[in-house]
Amino acid sequence: MPTGVERLLTIAIIFAVATSALYFFDRLKLRKTISKRNYWIKQVAYGLIFGALAVCGTEFGVPISGAVMNIRDAAPLSAALFFGPYAGIIAGLIGGIERWFAVYWGAGAYTRLACTLGTIFAGVFGAFVKKFILENRKPGFIYGGMIGVVTEVVHMLLVYYTNGDDPVQAHAVTTLCSPVMIPLVGLAVALPGFIITLVFKENLHPRNEEKRITQHIEAGLFIAVILAFITTNVMQYFIQDTIAIKAARDSINTTLEDVRGDIKASGIDANDNEAFEEFIADDIYSWHIGATGYLVVLNKDGYAVAYTKDALLEEERDCSDVIDSLLEQGAGECRKRTYDDISYYSGFFTYNDYIIVAMYPCNEADFSKDLTTLLTALLEVVILAVVFMMIYILIRIVIVNNLDKVNEDLAKISSGNLNTVVKVRTSSEFASLSDDINETVDTLKDYIDMAAAKVEEELAVAKNIQRSALPTMYPEDNRYELYANMLAAKEVGGDFYDFYELDDDRVVFLIADVSGKGIPAAMFMMTAKSVIKGFVQQGASPGVAFTKANERLCQDNAAEMFVTAWMGIMDVNTGHVVYTNAGHNPPVIKQKDGTIEFLKCRPGFVLAGMDGIHYKDFEFDLAEGQSLTLYTDGVTEATDAHNQLFGDDRLLEAVRESGNLNMRYTCKLIKQRVDEFVGEAPQFDDITMLGIKRKTDEDRLGYIALDATPESADEVRDFFDAFCEHYDVPFKASTKIMVMVDEIYSNIINYSGATHSVITAEYGDGKVIMSYQDNGIAYDPLAKEDPDITLSAEERKIGGLGIFMVKKMAEDVKYTRVNGTNILDVVLEI
Amino acid sequence: MDIIKNLDGNKLVIALEGRLDTSTAPNLEAELKSSLDGVEELVLDFNKLEYISSAGLRVVLGAQKTMSKQGEMKLTGVNDEVMEVFEITGFVDILTIE
Numbered sequence: 001m002p003t004g005v006e007r008l009l010t011i012a013i014i015f016a017v018a019t020s021a022l023y024f025f026d027r028l029k030l031r032k033t034i035s036k037r038n039y040w041i042k043q044v045a046y047g048l049i050f051g052a053l054a055v056c057g058t059e060f061g062v063p064i065s066g067a068v069m070n071i072r073d074a075a076p077l078s079a080a081l082f083f084g085p086y087a088g089i090i091a092g093l094i095g096g097i098e099r100w101f102a103v104y105w106g107a108g109a110y111t112r113l114a115c116t117l118g119t120i121f122a123g124v125f126g127a128f129v130k131k132f133i134l135e136n137r138k139p140g141f142i143y144g145g146m147i148g149v150v151t152e153v154v155h156m157l158l159v160y161y162t163n164g165d166d167p168v169q170a171h172a173v174t175t176l177c178s179p180v181m182i183p184l185v186g187l188a189v190a191l192p193g194f195i196i197t198l199v200f201k202e203n204l205h206p207r208n209e210e211k212r213i214t215q216h217i218e219a220g221l222f223i224a225v226i227l228a229f230i231t232t233n234v235m236q237y238f239i240q241d242t243i244a245i246k247a248a249r250d251s252i253n254t255t256l257e258d259v260r261g262d263i264k265a266s267g268i269d270a271n272d273n274e275a276f277e278e279f280i281a282d283d284i285y286s287w288h289i290g291a292t293g294y295l296v297v298l299n300k301d302g303y304a305v306a307y308t309k310d311a312l313l314e315e316e317r318d319c320s321d322v323i324d325s326l327l328e329q330g331a332g333e334c335r336k337r338t339y340d341d342i343s344y345y346s347g348f349f350t351y352n353d354y355i356i357v358a359m360y361p362c363n364e365a366d367f368s369k370d371l372t373t374l375l376t377a378l379l380e381v382v383i384l385a386v387v388f389m390m391i392y393i394l395i396r397i398v399i400v401n402n403l404d405k406v407n408e409d410l411a412k413i414s415s416g417n418l419n420t421v422v423k424v425r426t427s428s429e430f431a432s433l434s435d436d437i438n439e440t441v442d443t444l445k446d447y448i449d450m451a452a453a454k455v456e457e458e459l460a461v462a463k464n465i466q467r468s469a470l471p472t473m474y475p476e477d478n479r480y481e482l483y484a485n486m487l488a489a490k491e492v493g494g495d496f497y498d499f500y501e502l503d504d505d506r507v508v509f510l511i512a513d514v515s516g517k518g519i520p521a522a523m524f525m526m527t528a529k530s531v532i533k534g535f536v537q538q539g540a541s542p543g544v545a546f547t548k549a550n551e552r553l554c555q556d557n558a559a560e561m562f563v564t565a566w567m568g569i570m571d572v573n574t575g576h577v578v579y580t581n582a583g584h585n586p587p588v589i590k591q592k593d594g595t596i597e598f599l600k601c602r603p604g605f606v607l608a609g610m611d612g613i614h615y616k617d618f619e620f621d622l623a624e625g626q627s628l629t630l631y632t633d634g635v636t637e638a639t640d641a642h643n644q645l646f647g648d649d650r651l652l653e654a655v656r657e658s659g660n661l662n663m664r665y666t667c668k669l670i671k672q673r674v675d676e677f678v679g680e681a682p683q684f685d686d687i688t689m690l691g692i693k694r695k696t697d698e699d700r701l702g703y704i705a706l707d708a709t710p711e712s713a714d715e716v717r718d719f720f721d722a723f724c725e726h727y728d729v730p731f732k733a734s735t736k737i738m739v740m741v742d743e744i745y746s747n748i749i750n751y752s753g754a755t756h757s758v759i760t761a762e763y764g765d766g767k768v769i770m771s772y773q774d775n776g777i778a779y780d781p782l783a784k785e786d787p788d789i790t791l792s793a794e795e796r797k798i799g800g801l802g803i804f805m806v807k808k809m810a811e812d813v814k815y816t817r818v819n820g821t822n823i824l825d826v827v828l829e830i
Numbered sequence: 831m832d833i834i835k836n837l838d839g840n841k842l843v844i845a846l847e848g849r850l851d852t853s854t855a856p857n858l859e860a861e862l863k864s865s866l867d868g869v870e871e872l873v874l875d876f877n878k879l880e881y882i883s884s885a886g887l888r889v890v891l892g893a894q895k896t897m898s899k900q901g902e903m904k905l906t907g908v909n910d911e912v913m914e915v916f917e918i919t920g921f922v923d924i925l926t927i928e
Contacts, residue, residue, distance in 0.1 A: 735881035742883040789920025802884035
């Protein structure tokens with residue numbers, strides 16, 4: 001075993017254990033507080049600790065001539081690989097600089113520069129590997145060992161490079177140190193990875209999907225590198241060996257030829273042994289092989305009679321065994337043999353009874369071979385390590401980094417940002433991958449748009465179902481007025497209302513809200529509406545109708561929907577209302593004097609919620625001029641941006657505010673107040689209202705239904721004359737009214753093609769509100785361009801002036817087209 | 831609406847009483863059509879006219895166009911309400927109103 005191995009092995013194990021212990025301590029105690037400041041404090045601390053270890057490595061090393069055999073470099077390496085690049089650099093600097101000055105207290109001076117640089121290199125190299133190859137992971141057993149080996153090989157090469165003028169000494173040092181330091185540094189760095197893996201029970205055999213691409217490649221790359229190393233070195237060795245043997249043989253044979261020639265030239269009698277021995281003893285010193293090779297002359301008894309190396313063969317030794325083997329070898333051949341524990345190349349020739357033997361020590365003959373082989377091996381380790389790292393880094397740059405970029409974009413895409421474009425175009429493969437992904441996303445977007453369009457379509461269908469089920473022809477009756485309206489939310493909510501005349505004297509009105517949304521709610525609403533209507537038309541009272549409808553709806557209610565509903569049947573002559581309530585909001589009563597209150601009763605359970613519910617009839621008398629306003633929770637639960645509800649109080653206030661406006665305007669006013677309250681917040685639920693009012697004489701005064709014939713114009717004039725007279729409308733205002741009536745109604749009878757028209761008028765709050773309805777073709781008179789009133793008499797065209805005047809005179813004019821009816825609302829300030 | 835004509839040589843005075851609207855404008859139009867030949871001065875007396883609608887304006891404009899060729903036309907006794915209509919429609923700039 002080479003010198004000092006035991007001590008260095010012990011130090012290597014101490015290093016490894018210390019590294020592992022620090023790593024556990026760090027991982028268990030310190031990892032929790034990772035901040036930037038802590039990071040630097042830790043880097044410096046570990047740098048100092050491992051710097052101290054490096055110093056110990058030097059001080060407890062094994063002194064040899066001109067150097068200290070040690071495993072110092074393992075300290076900065078471990079610092080970098082297990083605790084961070086900067087710790088490694090710091091430890092390397094400390095260990096390197098200390099080695100420089102250690103010469104003053106006894107460390108070998110010969111390798112001073114090489115060792116200093118080697119240790120600093122160890123720190124920097126460790127830092128580089130940690131950051132760029134391991135990407136801050138810790139190394140495992142194999143990697144640790146490899147990194148240690150490569151570092152120490154570089155260290156050995158530095159010994160050659162820093163002592164280029166003295167290769168023999170450099171070679172002597174490295175030949176001595178390499179077999180000890182290289183494996184032990186490797187071991188010292190490998191062991192902690194091994195221990196840590198064992199203690200933390202880390203996954204030693206990750207499944208393929210857990211491995212990185214680089215991990216897949218590194219095994220193959222590693223094998224390739226090792227194979228390359230072995231192949232080249234074996235070849236190198238054999239070539240060098242052959243060359244060395246040939247060179248040794250040539251040297252030996254040349255010398256032996258010279259000896260032979262000299263003997264011949266001396267003219268000694270071939271049979272005069274004495275003269276020969278004398279000659280040879282004198283002359284032998286002039287012959288030599290290389291610097292250290294020598295000649296021995298043996299006599300036939302196996303004793304040396306002359307030799308060039310004094311130290312050897314001093315006593316007469318029996319060399320007959322050598323002679324036997326030499327003779328067996330044959331003259332002119334060159335062989336390696338060991339003599340006194342030293343290897344020689346040897347050759348011989350015989351002269352009479354003597355054998356002249358050339359001894360050429362292998363260490364001299366093979367120096368060139370040994371140097372070349374070792375240096376090549378060392379260099380190759382470094383070159384292959386560089387190649388390994390280059391390939392590794394290249395793969396990362398060319399493939400892994402780009403894959404990461406693609407993955408990053410994909411993550412954005414899958415988190416919902418479909419506008420992300422993958423733009424990795426560093427190679428044709430990645431460009432095509434990017435294009436494919438982008439195309440897929442585009443296609444996906446199209447599908448999503450289509451799906452969205454389909455959803456929109458379904459919503460439209462649901463809305464149509466809902467809307468088509470709602471009656472819009474309001475009854476024209478002198479005794480009462482009724483108006484209802486529903487504004488569907490984007491996702492149809494399933495609200496509905498219904499009204500119909502049961503006979504000449506009774507009107508049925510109903511408002512309801514189906515739980516749920518979309519097509520199912522719309523379908524359920526249709527069912528509920530027709531079922532209830534069916535029972536009412538069979539003569540059932542509201543309570544009975546609800547009781548029966550509930551039974552019916554409870555069957556086949558797979559969707560588990562339910563309906564809140566309020567229904568009343570009013571005798572339009574007396575105002576007597578029989579009503580029932582299935583969990584619905586109470587209607588608002590407005591007295592003629594403006595008093596507002598809820599019509600409260602104890603409501604029954606919701607419809608379709610449970611079998612066997614009995615709904616009671618309640619009764620109530622609606623006086624002339626009184627109104628009922630029914631609504632759904634879309635009104636009271638309309639929500640503003642701050643999540644506040646519109647609520648009952650605001651509803652009552654809006655109804656109060658409507659004064660003696662007709663039901664249409666009352667509903668519109670409530671909707672307007674809801675809109676103002678909600679502001680920009682989205683409408684989540686349908687907003688539905690239904691108003692019914694018993695007309696007073698005054699109301700009747702403001703209502704006329706007509707056949708839209710030319711003759712009916714007179715009726716309209718009379719109607720408004722009576723209206724103005726009744727309310728004592730000032731002359732100025734009444735002329736305006738008459739002008740507007742003339743303009744609007746003449747349009748209806750002359751141009752609309754209508755057969756039927758209804759006009760209502762109201763007076764209150766200093767305003768006259770008129771509404772003109774006709775069943776003519778859809779025509780918005782307000783859309784027409786205003787005439788140019790600045791032209792001269794000759795240029796003036798007549799036409800369009802009428803509506804223009806209406807617009808100018810009125811405070812507000814509004815056109816709507818509802819279910820085949822043109823409605824023109826005009827408000828005039830008195 | 832009542833239409834009272836008073837022809838004095840080339841001067842024709844037509845006094846209107848009541849409402850000049852869709853139903854009555856055709857009467858005035860017919861009356862003017864038959865009476866304006868040779869008239870050089872036409873006076874429309876609106877003292878007793880309650881209001882005028884666009885149908886009436888049409889007839890008045892037609893009369894103005896005729897009279898511009900053969901003489902002059904003026905309106906007298908226009909009340910505030912009718913005046914407002916003339917103002918709204920820009921007729922004040924076309925007609926001579928006294």
